[in-house]
Amino acid sequence: MNVSEKIKYHCENKKYCKISRKVGKHAYEKTHGFIVDYNESFVVVQENHDFLICGYLIFPLTSISKIGFNRNDKYFDKILRLEGVTTIVCNKHKIDLSSWENIFESIKSLGFNIIIENEDPEDESFDVGPITKITRNSVFIRYFNAQGFLDDEPTEITWDKITLVKFDDHYTNTFSKYLRERKPKKTKTKIED
Numbered sequence: 001m002n003v004s005e006k007i008k009y010h011c012e013n014k015k016y017c018k019i020s021r022k023v024g025k026h027a028y029e030k031t032h033g034f035i036v037d038y039n040e041s042f043v044v045v046q047e048n049h050d051f052l053i054c055g056y057l058i059f060p061l062t063s064i065s066k067i068g069f070n071r072n073d074k075y076f077d078k079i080l081r082l083e084g085v086t087t088i089v090c091n092k093h094k095i096d097l098s099s100w101e102n103i104f105e106s107i108k109s110l111g112f113n114i115i116i117e118n119e120d121p122e123d124e125s126f127d128v129g130p131i132t133k134i135t136r137n138s139v140f141i142r143y144f145n146a147q148g149f150l151d152d153e154p155t156e157i158t159w160d161k162i163t164l165v166k167f168d169d170h171y172t173n174t175f176s177k178y179l180r181e182r183k184p185k186k187t188k189t190k191i192e193d
Contacts (some may be wrong), residue, residue: 006067007043010033012063014089016048016077021034021059023163024120028065031057031164036091042103046089047169051080053088055169058095058103063163093168100159104131104139107167113176114141115166116157127155128172 001009010017019031023102036056037044043061047054069077080086093110107114108131116139118125132154133140140154166172 003061003064003067004071006069007035007038007061007064010067010069011038015069016073016080016086018073019043019045019064020062020066020068021063021163022065023063023118024122027118027119027121027162028067032058034086034089035059037095037097039097041099042097044091044097046091046169047166048080048085051083051085055166055172056093056095058097058165058167059163066087071173079190100139100162101134101136103165104134107131107165108134112167113144113172115164115169116141117161118161119163121163125126125157125161127157128175129155130176144175144179148175148180149182150179152182 006017009015014034016034018086021029021031031045031047032049033045033047033054035043036046038061041061042058043064045057045059047057093106093143095106104114113128113130115126115128117127127141127143129141129143129150131139131141138158140156140158142154143151
């Protein structure tokens, strides 16, 4: 089977798989989970980590170098089925996969904050926060840090700097409930005599 046939097979049969993605000149990342949607340009995976269903990942189909389903993966898939994990595998959100612009419009309309990654080690970036603006060439998000503070100004991320988008995951959804604005710095006033 070629990559397109494997994507179709895993999606239609709700089969766990490991996807190897090229994210840089000599860099690859692995994604584990269930393919829940795809088109000729993008793939949506419901991520699996340690027998738990996590959030949704979207990445370009062209980045896929291999879809693995070896004997170990088949046994892992069997355990997931016996544990009832596959009963909750689904595509809860209809995302328009026709372009990055439409993907972000779809996620924004659902009200989710997102994680955007450039996993290329030569130009690595990690941005998390609410989407503030979408243009023909980029998306803007208000990054939040590990203390929940939102940046004052949004960060612009162009399509060519995105290898992975993550949304509706436990980390982002939980953290998003506790986001806060920075308090303006007080300026010292000079007291006149």
